[in-house]
Amino acid sequence: MDIILQQLVNGLSLGSVYGLIAIGYTMVYGIIGMINFAHGDVYMVSAYITAVAIALLSFFGIESFPVIIFGTLIFTIFVTGVYGWVIERVAYRPLRGSSRLSILISAIGMSLILQNYVQLSQGAKQQGVPTLLSGAIRFDIGDGFVQITYMKLFILVASFVGMAVLTYIIQKTKLGRMCRATQQDPKMASILGIDTDKIISTVFVIGATMAALAGVLVTLDYGGFDFYVGFIIGIKAFTAAVLGGIGSLPGAMLGGIILGLSEALFAGLISSDYKDVFSFSLLVVILIFRPSGLLGKPEVEKV
């Protein structure tokens, strides 16, 4: 019983991270109908930037925990946002209007570029960040106990705040309205005076900042990372986006949490070696039986 509860707790924080990254996939897919293959690698880059930011702050002698965390968050989110913008500008904008196959291949190329570029400049070895926040809340249940580390709690709170801010931006602000308009009908939106190119860039930046938030949180929690981490987590976040219905924001969050929970349960109860196999199989199964996901709209084939 305590194992199940513990895995549910772990799954929830894992799932909220998947949800954050899934937002990047879902928004880009919603607006230009492409899978941003390099998105997982943007997450990976943000993990490196997190470590650099922490090292920089400690170099300047900053010790206080809140300052470090917020400094790192702001720095990482800003730089990763610029990454999102540059990637769109370099690899996707020149391809606007060409076939989907070309855009996807360009995205794969971008993913290879990011991975190798980080590997070349930072070295292939595993990197790490110091533990900033330790300790946990413990609940005794029967013979065992369930614990929530402060870091996991922080992940939950921070990702909740991130999602809430994003939802507010998309639902209430002018920028959000322009995003939604472009998502619905790019041609009509541009006729009505919305600079769709700019909106597409913005969406990439938003996706990158959410991935950066996830990158900071996970890096602080696990401590270790290398240039290859973006690949697996990218596919899983994509699975989450598809599960929730790609193109739908609440879907991405829901899908992330469902995937995180089910994966944690699978790892705890059946086999942790095969948990990635489980996620990939889940992706295939969802796409076969419910390609439009839980909250998505069915895709209409245009003739």
Next chain:
Amino acid sequence: MSQAATGIELKKTVIDSVLAGLLALIVFGPIVGLVLDGFDFNAEPKRLFMIVAVVMAGRFAASCFFQSTKGKDFLYKHSSKDEGVHVLSPDHKSKLKWIIPLTIVIAFLVPFIASKYILTVVILGLIYVLLGLGLNIVVGLAGLLDLGFVGFYAIGAYGLALGYEHLGLGFWSMLPIAAIVAAIFGAILGFPVLRMHGDYLAIVTLGFGEIIRLVLTNWTELTHGPNGMNAPLPTFFGMEFKRRASEGHVPFHEFFGLSYSSAYKYIFIYLILLLVVLGVLYVKKRLTQMPIGRAWEALREDEIACRSLGLNHVLVKLSAFMIGASTGGLAGVFFATYQGFVNPSSFTFFESALILAIVVLGGMGSTLGVVIAAFVLTVAPEMLREFADYRVLAFGILMVLMMIWKPRGLVRMTRIGVASREGNVK
């Protein structure tokens, strides 16, 4: 287009390049300029400023060039994106007809001239030719982006190793069996993804490739996990290519009265591989002229139109998947026997991306292009060892640039057109 705009706006150009430099500073600063070292970092300002300077200079030069008349002409020339298939006139006779037999003759002579090292590199190149041809059927002809192609490669390679260890099968029996098994896996993968389009298909096939790799890594009782497995060498009518043969066998060199050389086995593998590649090339050439090959291409260009014309898209897609997969399986068997050893680290996603880069660079659907690209992308990094670290980066940049500049690849697919029938039509 107004002619007045041909002058170069210097102010805008300068602002552009300064902005580009600023962006480069933000983007490259934390990753290139500050290198992590434990929980500390080392600053590398020289590297960073080199990159920023290059970006600024490049942006400035590009800006100037594209504002000049020449640059505008260049942009115009390269703005036509989709070139499609190049159709030759029906009575087209190639002037280079002699080049194919000549290449084949040279190819058969290579192992007797080249050193052992060059031979091993060329074998690797040929294995990638095989892989490229297989994926070219799926991606180039049928237009189905398969990112899990490495899975079939792994099935072929592990098929040989497993068949040898558990069933006592050798190279010759596994060669066809691996192709068939890979084709069956191709069908297994093909069925569920038939309903999916471009992007979903890519991700699902990617997941499939990863599932195979993860199973190979984790199922240690069967595959010995990350430690890998031994694969047998091919035999020549039961003769082995070892210094001392196992019981009941005669080594190749003793039978022919030659002194032992480890190069014999590579020569032998090379010759079989060359025959297989030539066979696959021939089959592929025939296939593209047959209805099934034309159906693949038609489906690539417009699936909905094909389906409304009554083309059985299930059969067409499945056949592409299966034929592509079986070619990948063949390549896997050769890879295993060439290395004498397989382990899961040879079958990562990067390998799939490399094969895709071969297809993309060579020209989707173009056989000649794929053969050339396979050699360029595998042999060149071997020859230029110093640049080997940069090859993944180069592949990535290549893929992006090719998609922007020439989405259909360097060598356009060509086919000979159909002559109109002569007769008295009134």
